[in-house]
Amino acid sequence: MAQAMKVAIVDDEQDMRQSISQWLALSGFETETFPSAEDALKTLGNDYPGVVVSDIKMPGMDGMAFLKRLMSVDSALPVIMITGHGDVPMAVEAMRVGAFDFLEKPFNPDRMTELTKKAANARRLTLDNRALRRELSDGGSGIIKKLIGASPVMERLREDILDLGQADGHVLIDGETGTGKTLVAHALHAVGAKAGKKFVLFSCAAHDEATLAKRLFGPIGDGDQLPLLEEARGGTLVLEDIEALPQTLQARLLSWMNEQGTPAETRIVAICNLQEQGKTCEDALRPDLYYRLAAMKITIPPLRQRGEDILMLFQRFAEQFADEYGCDAPEVSAQEAAQLLQAPWPGNIRQLVNVAERAVLQARRGSGTIASLLMADNDETQMTVTTEGKPLKEYVEAFERMLIDNTMRRHRGSIVNVMEELCLPRRTLNEKMAKYGLQRADYI
Structure with missing residues (x-):
């Protein structure tokens, strides 16, 4: 031994x-x-x-x-x-x-x-x-570290990626628009055995049937260019908008997958973008292809289900844009935090990034509110309530965590300054930081 x-x-x-x-x-x-x-x-x-x-x-x-x-x-x-x-x-x-x-x-x-x-x-x-698993979930792959969030649904998502990433089968990814499906496909490749091999990304919605057939199966006829299934040999081929693949090509893809056997030399990761239209990938794909892909399926959670991750992400994006534009990130009030948590976020992460950037630009001009940005993006009657209603206690805790996090960042981990600004005794501050998983070393 x-x-x-x-x-x-x-x-x-x-x-x-x-x-x-x-x-x-x-x-x-x-x-x-x-x-x-x-x-x-x-x-x-x-x-x-x-x-x-x-x-x-x-x-x-x-x-x-x-x-x-x-x-x-x-x-x-x-x-x-x-x-x-x-x-x-x-x-x-x-x-x-x-x-x-x-x-x-x-x-x-x-x-x-x-x-x-x-x-x-x-x-x-x-x-x-x-x-x-600890190495990967702590960001050992680099990409999985970008899947930010401490909510239970994000913890489960990272676990699913680690589990399926190290398996051999093909994978189906679905979820609402803007939830980060392509990022998850990258993460699946990065944590698996094919991490050092080819990673090829292709959108099935960007081409007509004849072009799709040539690009996927060949012959290409353009010098040294290979069909995608050959180009990705031994690695991962990500097919975005798999629902746009015509039925005849779905049958050819399934035949090719069956010929590969198990374990598959080349992994197919199919991304479906139908969920937000009230349909599912199952409606658009041949049943035999759907069930072959859905044997390993990941559904990305919508932003509205991620609780205080919303505030964490908003703050992260706002700080990035503030650095880019050379100004301070906007302070978020308790009312604005509640509005961010209650918004329906139909555009998910993509929409949140957009709102964070505009909030920074507004703050730089000294005008505007986060509420006005949310109203511009959503119907006003939807803005204050979502179908994912949460108890008041969750809103209060989310805002409290964000407030302590912001103050710790501003004072670069100085406990004394944070205690003074928030009027908290040391023991209370320590207890709250432990409760919310905040560590002083992260701010120094």
Whole structure:
């Protein structure tokens, strides 16, 4: 083993603990022993870098209760249970609860080593996958970092991208206009095994049927230019506006996908833009092509469902435009924050970017309000209420988070200055920053 995997040995009998520890240490493991489940729980937490070997019958917390506690902390932690003679029904129950395997006393030491090595390999794979997911979700890919937002729907979106990005199948992306479907397609490619290969983007709505057939399948007849399916070989081909692809070409595309087999050498990511028109991609595509693509489907959440992400994004865009135009970003009042949160945002992120830019230009001139910009973009009767109504508490918390965030930015992380401006005692400010996931180091 490149690095010794830990084994936590839990048994109330000292001789048994020592004998198991000595044997596994000779097999290359780093062992630590505990006389009780209670003692072990002080050390064994989520992401424990090893496996657990535990007796079932122990005073105090027995092995079954211990196993259930461990599974509630980390359901992927391998736990090997040691049972007495005749306790096989209990061992079967332990397997149902989540144990990796069990050994019946008296057990063969070689069998113990074999099981522990299998458990260690499974644990190493789990920890490696978790480390990869953390790296990617923290922005290791560069592109996924652009998917800003702390709302539950955005957390789920990033998880879906990480899951599907590392799979082999074709993907269908849908969602309302302006939600960032093309960015998600880039992210899927960036976090997957094809990240270093070709990424080809093509709009099916920009060409007539004859041109589409040539561009996708060939022959092109223009020197060295290749058909898109050949150009993207081994990488990712993103077909925007897949709903505009004629039925005859949908059939050819499906035949080509079937010929590729599994895993697909070239991945198709299809983007559908029908949702905002009251139709769905299923209405526009052949059923066989739709179900082939929709086996892996991502639906991008509309902006109105993203809660306080709206304020976070508005502030981010406003600061970017303020830097560009050489002026200060506009201050957002509590009333304006509520209006931003309540607006229906039919144009989603694209519309929010536009409103942020115009708000900066208005502030530079010293006139205009955010409400007037929203009214210009939306019917006035729709502006103050959306179908995604939220409790007052959510509006208040979103504004409070934005206010603390803005003040921390302005004072570059000076807690004293922020306390003074917001009239907050230090403990209250610390509690609110912890509540909203704000860290001083991000502002210094």
